[in-house]
Amino acid sequence: MNNDAIFVLDETGFIECNRGAEEMFGMTREQLLHKMPHHLSPENQPDGVDSEEEAREKIGLATTGDSQLFDWQHRRGDGTLFDAEVILNRIEVEGKPALLAIVHDITDRKKADETRLETEQMFRAIVENSHAGIFTVDEVFHITYANDMVSQLLLRPNEEIIGHDFREFLDEESRALVAERYVRRQMGEDVPPRYEFNILRKDGSKRRVEISSTIFRTASGKLRTVGQVLDITEHKKADEDLQKAHDELESRVGQRTSELSEANRLLQNEISQRVLAEESLRQSELKYRHLVQSANTIILEMNTEGRVTFFNRFAEKFFGFSEVEILGKSVIGTIVPPRDSADRNLAAMIDDIIKNPERYRHNENENIKRNGERVWIVWTNQPHFDEQGKLRDILCVGIDRTEQKKSEQKLARQEREQAAAAVRNRLARDLHDAVSQTLFSASLISEVLPRLWERDEKEGRRRLEEVRQLTRGALAEMRTLLLELRPDSLAEADISYLLNQLGESITGRSRVPVAVTVSGRCSVPVEVKVALYRIAQEALNNVAKHAGATNARVKLLCRAGRITLQINDNGKGFNTRGVPPNSLGLNIMKERAREIGAGITVRSKAGEGTAVRVSWKSLSPEAENDGNR
Incomplete structure (x- = not known):
């Protein structure tokens, strides 16, 4: 009370005040007298209400004899704000009604409450993100709290757990064990806090768990038990x-x-x-x-500037920074490099995490230890907001997966090497099966051609034309193989050129004439061009290997943002219902069509040949206009 400010006020304002009022507000008695309470307040209170209107309402109620006790934000003479508790009581001064106002500064209490709330929120976040099941029960075994891991262990939503007797989720043997240990502990016996028992899940299955429990009393003196359970069934x-x-x-x-x-x-x-x-x-x-410092995981907290405000002991050991060295420092340049090994901008990523924390509940990125070693960490991030909804800080829980990352990179490298080897083997096989055989046939015909020409000029001319077709086919086959070796060339080449080369290579390889016609202006995205080329390649390979055809046709029609590709042959055909989906490359063609959003149909009957039709439509208005030109 000695430090409280005391005022006497009537309808004209303050008519008297004590020394405490002068000290609290940083103003002299003369400066305080005849001012109204709202003159010593900000325009609006923290909850948004108008200070003058609210003050008049409180004064009016106190004047009628209704004593008032409320929290109020005041403004000192230098303009600084502080929180206070105000008591208003009606009194009489020289026979006239007046009010006695006692103002108690509660700034320190407010700060203590905010600090306690922040600490509680931090520990709650750690408990909620723990990999162990954590729960509390009262003196009659009713569950008063359970985190998400308890729900996962029991296969039950939280509402089916809270308020229920803990023993409902145990088998008969475990219920007796838990009750017996609880009674012994109540009698003061020294019972080890860690033991094992069985839990019953919602689906009827049992899991073996290990529990570590502690008994404590609440502020009101009620007995509570907190337990931490870990599934050890597999162990x-x-x-x-x-x-x-x-x-x-x-x-x-x-x-x-x-x-x-x-x-x-x-x-x-x-x-x-x-x-x-x-x-x-x-x-x-x-x-x-274990929670906080005993956790064998990286737990840190950073503020809205990306600076470390909490760093557990495991994080200190892992990264090589002591708590004194890291607190207050930015994560960039300490445990996060500005750019990772792939030149990804991690400084920009940290800024984005702070601006949009909801997008980064889980993320993985490269980190750096104090000794310069690069490591990969999987992070679980929990943002904390203040009462106004502004981000206050972010709790980050990390797990090291560097070795897994190295294994994944090694496996990816091996897969790339195997894929490259497979391509080389296939190209070598195609070179031998197609080009070598074609050139060998052309060589044999060329050797006998002079003698054949002397004996039968007409037959010689026919054979000469055959040599020409074989060499053109070999040349086309070589160009096709070069396209396979240089994917960039495949992306850059015109679709009509690609189809003509494909037709000539099939003709040279299988002696089946392939006629290619292209109508309209065909300007398509690279991925569409490559997909159409691959579908035509698969269909013509089927003609060469299986159809027994004497001729084939490839027709490409381009108009108004639409493309139609059709491959026909006059071969023996097949029953489309009797052929497995993975036979004749049908699945491959359908998958390529689906990747570019095209429709594909395959029609065939025994003895009537086969027709493959692919229809693609551009979704771009520019493509529609380009097709109309």
């Missing part, structure tokens, strides 16, 4: 399998003592090592899931 199964293997070998020892004594010793050693390894792994996983 228990591994232990049981190992024990079973041990028992089986033990039964054989009696029959083969001399032969298996050494093997048994080695097996016992292996079992011991496996048990130790499993226990070590279980302990490691529990530590990994």
Whole structure:
């Protein structure tokens, strides 16, 4: 009370004040007297109400004898704002009604409340993002809180868990165990906080879990138990399998003592090592899931400037920075390089995370340790907002997956090498099967051509034309293979040129004449051109290998943003219903058509040849106009 400001006011304003009022507001008594309360307030209170109107309402109520107690934001003489608690009571001064106002500065209390709220939100976020199931129960076993991992363990939504007896989710043996341990602990016995039991899931299945529990009392004195559970079903199964293997070998020892004594010793050693390894792994996983500093995961918090405001011990050990060294520093240049190894702008990414945190609930990026080592981290990010909805900070939980990333990169490199080898082998095979055979045939005909010409000029001319067709086909086949070796050439070449080369190569290879006609101006995107070329290539390969045709036709019609490609042959045909989808490359052609949004039909009957038709329509208005020109 000694530090409180005390005022006496009537309808004209303040008529008296104490020394505390002068100190609190930084004004003299003369400056304070005859001012109204709203003169010492900002224009609006934090909740948006008009200070003058609200002050008049409070004064009016107090004047009628209704004492007022409320929080109010004041303004000192230097313009700074502070929060206060105000009490208004009606009094009489020299027989006239007046009000006694006591103003208590609550700035420190407000700051303490905000700090406590921020701490509570941070720990709540950590609990909600924990990989362990965390819950609390009251003195009668009713669950009062459960995080998302508990719902995942029980296969139940949160509303089917909160308020229910914890023992409902245990099998009969575990219910008795939990009750017995609870009673012993209530009686003051020293009961280990960590033990195992079985939980019942919603689908009827059981899972073995390990629990670590602690009893505490709330501010109101009520007893509460907080538990942290970890699913150890797979670990228990591994232990049981190992024990079973041990028992089986033990039964054989009696029959083969001399032969298996050494093997048994080695097996016992292996079992011991496996048990130790499993226990070590279980302990490691529990530590990994402990809250805040005991967590075996990277947990940090950064503010809206990208500066570190919290850094747990695991993060210190992992990155090589102490808490003193990292707090207040920007993540860029410390644990995040400005650009990653692929020249991706990570500084811009951090800015975008702060501006749009909802887009980065989960992300993966390259990080850097203090010693310069590059590592890959998977981050789970939880933004925190203030009462006005403005971003206050972002809690980041990270897991190191550097080794997995290296394995993925190695596997991708191997796959690229295998794909390149497959292409080389296929091109070598095509070169041998198509070009070599064609040139060999042309060579044989050329050798006998002079003698044949002398004997029968007409037959010689026919054979000479055949040599011409063979060499043109070989040349076209070579150009086609060069296109395969140089994908950029395939993208740059005109579609009519590609189809003509394809027709000539098929003619040279299979002796089946292929007529190619192109109508209209064909200006299409590269991916559409390549897809149409591949479909035509697959269809003509079928003509050469399976159709038994004497001729084939390729027709490309381009008009008004539409393209129609049709491949016909007069071969033996086939029953389209009796052919598996993956036969004759039908699936490949359909997939290529689907990738560019085109329709494709394949019509064929036995003895009537085959027709493949592809229809593509541009979605671009420019393409429509270009087609109309």
